[in-house]
Amino acid sequence: MKSNLGGAVWLASAACIAFAFLVQAAEPSPAPDLPDLAKIIRPLIDKDYPYLDTLYKHLHAHPELSFQEKETAARLAKEMRQLGFAVTEQVGKTGLVCVLKNGAGPVVLVRTDMDALPIVERTGLPYASQVRVRNAEGREVGVMHACGHDIHMTCWVGTARVLVQLKDRWKGTLVFIAQPAEEIGAGARAMLEDGLFIRFPKPDYALALHCDGQAAYGTVNYTEGPSLANADAVDIIVRGKGGHGAAPHQTIDPIVIAARIILDLQTIASRETDPLDAVVVSVGSIHGGTKHNIIPSEVHLQLTVRTFKDSTRKHVLEAIERMAKAAAQAARAPEPIVRVNPGEFTPSLVNDGPLTRRTVAALKTVLGEEKVLPRPPVMGAEDFSRYAQAGVPVCMFRIGTVEPQLLEAAKQGGRPLPPLHSDEYYPIPEPTVKTGVLAMSIAVLNLLGR
Known part of the structure; x- marks a missing residue:
C-alpha cells in the first residue's frame, strides 16, 4: 500500500512538472528587439x-x-x-x-x-x-x-x-x-x-x-x-393619479410606487440570481413632482443593469418589467412603461x-x-x-x-x-x-x- 501510494505521488508530480513545462513552452515570446x-x-x-x-x-x-x-x-x-x-x-x-x-x-x-x-x-x-x-x-x-x-x-x-x-x-x-x-x-x-x-x-x-x-x-x-460586463439602460415611467398632497386618498401616488419598485429591484440580485453570478441593478435617476404639496401623475426612473451571462441578462430585464408591473397593480395604478434602450446596450x-x-x-x-x-x-x-x-x-x-x-x-x-x-x-x-x-x-x- 505504501509503495503504491509513493508511485502514485511520483506519477502525479511528474505529470504536474510535464504540464508546467508545456504551459511554459506555450507562453508567447515577445518580439526579440x-x-x-x-x-x-x-x-x-x-x-x-x-x-x-x-x-x-x-x-x-x-x-x-x-x-x-x-x-x-x-x-x-x-x-x-x-x-x-x-x-x-x-x-x-x-x-x-x-x-x-x-x-x-x-x-x-x-x-x-x-x-x-x-x-x-x-x-x-x-x-x-x-x-x-x-x-x-x-x-x-x-x-x-x-x-x-x-x-x-x-x-x-x-x-x-x-x-x-x-x-x-x-x-x-x-x-x-x-x-x-x-x-x-x-x-x-x-x-x-x-x-x-x-x-x-x-x-x-x-x-x-x-x-x-x-x-x-x-x-x-x-x-x-x-x-x-454587459450594460443595459432601462427607463421606467411609473404612472399614477396626481392631486393635492393633503388629500393623498384621492390620488394614486407614483412616488410611493416608485419607492416600492426601487426596493423590489434589489431582490433580483439577492433572491433570484445565483450568488456566484454577478448582477447589478442600480437606479441612477429619479424624477417626479414639481412642488411640496402636489402629488405628481408620474415618476421617471433611470436604471443601469450589469450582467456577464446573456441568460442572466434576459432574466434580469424580464424581472424588472415584472416587478414594476406588479407594484403598479398592487396600488391599482395604470401599468408602468418599461423601456430597455437598445441604443445604449453595451455587450x-x-x-x-x-x-x-x-x-x-x-x-x-x-x-x-x-x-x-x-x-x-x-x-x-x-x-x-x-x-x-x-x-x-x-x-x-x-x-x-x-x-x-x-x-x-x-x-x-x-x-x-x-x-x-x-x-x-x-x-x-x-x-x-x-x-x-x-x-x-x-x-x-x-x-x-x-
Whole structure:
C-alpha cells in the first residue's frame, strides 16, 4: 500500500512538472528587439512630454459630451494629419479614422474614446473644466473628463508620434480610430455601421488602454477573457393619479410606487440570481413632482443593469418589467412603461486570450514583471467589445493613474480614492501619460512586422 501510494505521488508530480513545462513552452515570446526599441522610445517620450502635457491639459479643460465631440475630433484630426496619417472625419457622426500604411504586414487598430461626462468638476485643478452645456432634456449640466478619456487621447497621439518616428523599424498598417460616445455605449456601433471595417483596412488586432483610478501610476493591469460586463439602460415611467398632497386618498401616488419598485429591484440580485453570478441593478435617476404639496401623475426612473451571462441578462430585464408591473397593480395604478434602450446596450468585453497573453509578455519584458499585474473582471462596461463581436481579436489593458502613497494610505483605511465618474477624480499626468505611451507603443510594435 505504501509503495503504491509513493508511485502514485511520483506519477502525479511528474505529470504536474510535464504540464508546467508545456504551459511554459506555450507562453508567447515577445518580439526579440523590444528591449532595444524601448531604449529608443523612452527618450523620445521624454522629449515629447511637454507637448503631450499641454495637449492633455487642453483636452481636460475642453470636454464635450457624447456625439458632440466636434472640437475634440478636429484637434485630433489636425494632430494626425501632421504626422502623415490619411484622416477621414465624421465616421459614425463625430469619429475619426486615421490610416498609415508602411509596407506589407499586419493591420493593427488602436482606439481612443473622446467623449466626457455630464458632471460638474470639483477637482480644484488649475486646468479644471468650466464647461456648461444643455443636455438632450434641456437641463444645464457641467461637462468633465471624469473617466480618463483625455488621458486616452493623449496616449493615442503620443503613441502615433512614436511609431511615426520608428517607421524604419516596422512594417504593416496602423488604423488609429478616435471613437465618439463611449459613455453612452453608442460610438463603436455607429462607426461600424458607417463602414469602419468595410471602408478602411480591417484589423488583424485591436488594442486600447483605459485609466484605472484604483491603481498606482507606472503600472499596467490586464484581464484575460471576460473583463467588463454587459450594460443595459432601462427607463421606467411609473404612472399614477396626481392631486393635492393633503388629500393623498384621492390620488394614486407614483412616488410611493416608485419607492416600492426601487426596493423590489434589489431582490433580483439577492433572491433570484445565483450568488456566484454577478448582477447589478442600480437606479441612477429619479424624477417626479414639481412642488411640496402636489402629488405628481408620474415618476421617471433611470436604471443601469450589469450582467456577464446573456441568460442572466434576459432574466434580469424580464424581472424588472415584472416587478414594476406588479407594484403598479398592487396600488391599482395604470401599468408602468418599461423601456430597455437598445441604443445604449453595451455587450460584455472579452479580451482575446492569445492576444492578451502576447501583449502581456511584451509589456513584462519592457516594464518588468512587478509593473504588469492581473486584474479581476469588474462590472463596468466598454463598447470596445463591439469590435470583438465584429470578428477582430481585441485586448484592452489598464494603466494606473494615482500616487502610490495615496493608494497605500487608502488600503490602510485612509481617505478612499475617488473612483472613475467621480467629480473629484483626476489622473496624475506624469508619469501616467509616459507609461501609457510606452506601453501602447510596445504593444503595437510587438504585433507589427519587421
